Structures are given as structure tokens and as C-alpha cells.
Amino acid sequence: MGSKVKLSELADEMDMQMDDHFQLVNKETGEIVIIMESLVRIAEDGEPYDHLPDWQQEQMELAIDFVEYDMAKYLPIPSQFDINEYGMMEDFCFSIKDSKAQDKLLHAIRGKGAFRRFKDMIIDLDLEEDWYDYRDKRYKQIAIEFCEDNGLEYVE
Known part of the structure; x- marks a missing residue:
């Protein structure tokens, strides 16, 4: 290697x-x-x-x-199809403890225009930093799994 x-x-x-x-x-x-x-x-x-x-x-x-x-x-x-960022957004919504905020986020991601509404809602709810931290961790986990699945050594 x-x-x-x-x-x-x-x-x-x-x-x-x-x-x-x-x-x-x-x-x-x-x-x-x-x-x-x-x-x-x-x-x-x-x-x-x-x-x-x-x-x-x-x-x-x-x-x-x-x-x-x-x-x-x-x-x-x-690829973006392997990653499924919509699923990532949905998981983030379910991770929110405040039930009202969670409901607003879940509503925002339904139907056409979900990504734009989600971004607007995380800003409105002051969850933007939380979302990007969550998202970064998920991307890192996907990267780790990719490396492990393909026998690649990796560093932080």
C-alpha cells in the first residue's frame, strides 16, 4: 500500500x-x-x-x-448518489431535541425545493452551525467507510 x-x-x-x-x-x-x-x-x-x-x-x-x-x-x-444528502438532512432533523424545531425542519424537507427550504429553516432556527458540524462528521464517516471498504489506509 x-x-x-x-x-x-x-x-x-x-x-x-x-x-x-x-x-x-x-x-x-x-x-x-x-x-x-x-x-x-x-x-x-x-x-x-x-x-x-x-x-x-x-x-x-x-x-x-x-x-x-x-x-x-x-x-x-x-458520488452524490452514493452519499444521499437528503437522507443526511432527514437524519439531522430527527437528531434535533426541540420538537417544534424538528417539526419545522421535517416539514421543510418535504417535496420539491427541499434543499433550499432546509437551508432557510436552519438559518431561521439558528441551527446552521449545528447542521454543518453534523454534515462534516457524516462526510468524514463516509470517507472512513470508503477507505476501509477499499483497503485504503487513511489519516485524519
Whole structure:
């Protein structure tokens, strides 16, 4: 096993999912790697890339490495669908001891627009800091489980 995965970096990356990017852990180095899908397609097609700017040249080398080694070397980090932030919000609501505040939060997360209403309600109820602490702990736990499930060593 290579270097250890930094839990804080993994949790942050899970929180900041980007469309059109592969977000991966290099199993050998523990490094979080982000590669644009368009560059992976260029690497898969074997197209020349010397015309790209320097920063994209470095990304292309990562993309080529990813195409060559794929899952032998890289693991995709848990996606937003794996994480289920709605379930996280619901669990947070049930963790609130004040029954009136809990009811308001549970009502806020029902139906379309749940995320926006939830954010507004945690601000109104002065629970914003509590929510972000709760959420950070859950992301960290998901990161730990991901590492353990995949045999990756990790550090705080």
C-alpha cells in the first residue's frame, strides 16, 4: 500500500462533486485526482495533445495513466448518489431535541425545493452551525467507510 488518504481532502472532494469530471483516489499514492472527462476521451482515442496548454498537458498525462491502469490504480470516490444528502438532512432533523424545531425542519424537507427550504429553516432556527458540524462528521464517516471498504489506509 502506498501513502495514506487524507480524510479531510476526501470528504471535501465528496462534498464538491463536479459534473464532467472523474474524481478518483490514486490507490498507490493516496492522492485525490480530478480529471476532466473530455481529456479522458482524448486519451482513450489516442489523439495528440501537444497543442493543449501546459496545465492541460499535466491533466492529459493523468488521463492517459487513468485510461491505462483504470481500476487497478484508481478508485472513483463516492458520488452524490452514493452519499444521499437528503437522507443526511432527514437524519439531522430527527437528531434535533426541540420538537417544534424538528417539526419545522421535517416539514421543510418535504417535496420539491427541499434543499433550499432546509437551508432557510436552519438559518431561521439558528441551527446552521449545528447542521454543518453534523454534515462534516457524516462526510468524514463516509470517507472512513470508503477507505476501509477499499483497503485504503487513511489519516485524519
